[in-house]
Amino acid sequence: MTRHLLVALCMFAITAGCKKKEEKATPPPAASPTEVSGSGAAPAVTPTPAAGTATPAKAEYKPDEIFKETAGQSHMDLMEKFKDGATVTGTVKSVKDDPTGEYNIVFDAGDNHTVEAMLNDPKPARDKKLKAGDTVTVTKCQVANPTDTMLPLRTCDLK
Secondary structure, eight states: OHHHHHHHHHHHHHHHHHHHHHHHHSOOOOOOHHHHHTTTOOOOOOOOOOTTOOOOOOSOBOHHHHHHHHTTOOHHHHHHHTTTOEEEEEEEEEEEEOTTSOEEEEEEOSTTOEEEEEESOOHHHHHHTOOTTOEEEEEEEEEOOOOSSEEEEEEEEEO
């Protein structure tokens, strides 16, 4: 009998402890403005991201915008911010068509800075015969670590 009581007491303690952890992990839902308005309390404020967390990336960038957006950010912040890839639209400064198959589109980002997009599949770009002065969009680009003068974008698709 005492064994059953001891086992039941242990199970209760374990279950109660798990529920407390779950309650701490999920914050209580915020009151909607309509619920708050009649009570005289201040309206709910949306939380701001904690320091060190990356803000979400916008949908599309110009070369100078993405260069400025990535300056001074850590590799982890860049991976988080651009986890769905980046889209860049700009005027081609030059094309690097390496005989080994690597194909890079270089965009001018101002102030002697460049954004260099490496394409997954160079065939569409070769078929279009891209050259300096053409306006193109690359999408699904993974942002790599920038240098002082160049931002590399990897695994891009030509749109």
